[in-house]
Amino acid sequence: MRDCPARSSLPKRSAQQLLGAVVFALTSLSATSVTAQSTSGDSASANDCTAQRDISVVLSVVTEQFYDKTFNGLDWSAEVADAVEATQCSDTTKQVTDRVNQLLSRLEASHTALYSQHDLDYWGLNSLFHFDGLDAYTLPFPGVWATSSDNRWFAQHVLNGSAADAAGIREGDELISLNGEPFDPVGFVAGDNQVQVSSDGQTVREITVNAPVQSVMRAFVDASAASARVLDLQAIGKRIAYYRIWAARDQIQRDFQASMEEFTEADIDALIIDLRGGFGGTSEDYLSAVRFMRAQNPVPVFFLIDDSVRSGKELLAAIVRRDNLGTLVGSTTAGYYLSGRMNRLLDERYFLYVAVGTFPTPGTGDIEGVGVAPDIEVAPCRQHCNGSDPILDRVLQLIIAQ
Known part of the structure; x- marks a missing residue:
């Protein structure tokens, strides 16, 4: 593979010409795979080295798929041209990823980011969007x-x-x-x-x-099941049930429903549902089990939220507020609610998430860029917490005081 010329020796071309050099024909499938391919003419300089080729392919997919064709008011063709020109042949996949994400952040849109195999999100999102079992995209995790x-x-x-x-x-x-x-x-x-x-x-x-060598989704499924428990606080005569939904998966939804049935039979005094962390993708169906349980045993229900609650789990939080299904405790959710398309690119060395449209909010108000605010605000602890969890601790205090 030839070395690409130094940046100072790149030929000067218009932004539109450079953009034209990197546009590829793409499918409109919900999942897109793009592998390296040779081109000719104006695109030759983008294929002189791997890093320039990579960033060209990635940004061409964004150009094709991103839902806002004003690109948040940016001169997108010029921005793409600058990013391609700034890329050196010696750039690593991490440097390419960082440069792309710096540009994508200016679009101010959720579900729009690039990940490489150096990112845990790469492994997590690939396993999230692999629906044929739980044992693909494994790593020591x-x-x-x-x-x-x-x-x-x-x-x-x-x-x-x-x-x-x-x-x-x-x-x-x-x-x-x-x-x-x-x-x-x-x-x-x-x-x-x-x-x-x-x-x-x-x-x-x-x-x-x-x-253990496992997929992130396998770990999320196991962790959701392991989270289910009933705290028997005999000193105050209360039984508190807890469940943490780490992601959306059929196995998790089934286990969640089974746990709600067990909690109903356990004659609990309060229920805590933890939405923090993991991935979204959940639908309103997850709340059916909560509605059923409350019909059998109308105990207080608390939902734990913070800015790690995204996408489908934000919808759950919004519906909880809309239908008065419980009390939201914590901090405002992320406000990541656009519809995203996943792309496995360049022999799966990259995972690109691109926002391709808006997603309906059924009578809950805007979520994208806004998030869902808690009923009771508690700041999360992020660093050096000494094992404490201020949000969970606050809920336990509320339950004990009832």
């Missing part, structure tokens, strides 16, 4: 969903019953190193891993975390 802040990693979510949970990692813990290297959320190896963590930002402990 112990069940900790980490996010970065100022080049430091924190456990935003720890899946119920996961290896990370069993090892003692708690939400808000800082994840300092993994097997002697700076922490990387996709850097686990199959089997035992040594992880340095800090719960308070001062003391550091090293723990062993076993990472």
Whole structure:
């Protein structure tokens, strides 16, 4: 493969010419796969090196599919041309991904982002959109969903019953190193891993975390089932049921419905449904089990929300408010409610999510860009939480006080 010319030696062409050089014919299927292909004429410079070819293909898909043809008021053809021209042959897939996402963020639209195999979202979204079983797109994954802040990693979510949970990692813990290297959320190896963590930002402990090879969706299904429990607070004479919906999947919906039936028979005094973390995709059908349970046993129901609640789970929160099915506690949801199309690109080295349209809100008010506000606001803890969960703690206080 030839090296591409240095940026300063690229021929000067109009933005429209450069855009024309990268447009590909695409299908209108809900899932699109694009592999590398040779072109001729004006597009030759975009194929001189892998990085330029990659960004050209990715942005051509966005140009074709993005629902807002004004591109949020941007001179889109010029922006694409600048991004292609700025890309160097030596750029890694991460650098290509970062450059694309910098541009996509200016569209100010949900469900519009690029992921590579270096991102946990790549593995999660691919497994979410793989409907033939739960064992595709696997990686060593112990069940900790980490996010970065100022080049430091924190456990935003720890899946119920996961290896990370069993090892003692708690939400808000800082994840300092993994097997002697700076922490990387996709850097686990199959089997035992040594992880340095800090719960308070001062003391550091090293723990062993076993990472099973599994898909993220498999982990979400197992974690949802593992979350179901009844807290028997004998000291105050209350029984509190809890369930966390990690994602939308038939197995999760069936387990959720079965758990609601069990909770009804358990003669509970309150129900907590945790919508935080994971993925969306849920439909109003998930609330049918709650409606049935409340008809049998009209106990207080609390739904936990924050800005990690997105898409279909935001619809659930909005319907809860519309139909007065319970109390929303936490912070405002993400406001990610556009209809997205997934694209596996370039031999599946990239996963591109593109907003392709709006999604109806059945009498709930706008969600995209707004989110769903809580009835009782409680700020979540994101860093060095010492194992505490302010949102859950507040709900328990409310239940105990009743």
